[in-house]
Amino acid sequence: xxxxxxxxxxxxxxxxxxxxxxxxxxxxxxxxxxxxxxxxxxxxxxxxxxxxxxxxxxxxxxxxxxxxxxxxxxxxxxxxxxxxxxxxxxxxxxxxxxxxxxxxxxxxxx
Numbered sequence: 001x002x003x004x005x006x007x008x009x010x011x012x013x014x015x016x017x018x019x020x021x022x023x024x025x026x027x028x029x030x031x032x033x034x035x036x037x038x039x040x041x042x043x044x045x046x047x048x049x050x051x052x053x054x055x056x057x058x059x060x061x062x063x064x065x066x067x068x069x070x071x072x073x074x075x076x077x078x079x080x081x082x083x084x085x086x087x088x089x090x091x092x093x094x095x096x097x098x099x100x101x102x103x104x105x106x107x108x109x110x
Contacts, residue, residue, distance in 0.1 A: 035086045047090060049083045059087040 037051045047056045054076070063084065066072035073079060 033086050033090055035083055036090050049079065049087060052078060054078070056087045056090050059084060060091055063088075 035050050036047050036056060037049075038045055038047050039051065042048065042051065043053060043055055048054060049056065049059060059079070062072055062076065062079075066075065069081075069084075
């Protein structure tokens with residue numbers, strides 16, 4: 001059973017959601033993501049790598065497209081390992097783990 005806590009006296013949130021929020025803020029406080037920039041005048045304010053016209057989303061796509069990092073670095077020499085690491089950390093802070101309950105039991109067949 002999931003416990004609930006009241007936040008600001010008005011909103012009841014599951015404890016696991018509160019813990020997740022705390023973890024996100026701790027990650028952002030502990031790790032300074034100094035290579036992730038956001039400028040409203042560039043790329044519509046999307047988070048970019050070092051003020052380049054290379055968004056965090058595009059970097060994540062490139063990681064999936066180029067399983068060999070050396071090939072990725074040849075195609076995009078402006079990227080380095082720290083850029084990729086910070087893009088992954090930044091993206092992961094916006095993802096939320098959640099459980100979805102189905103109304104009917106589903107079975108898988110092999």
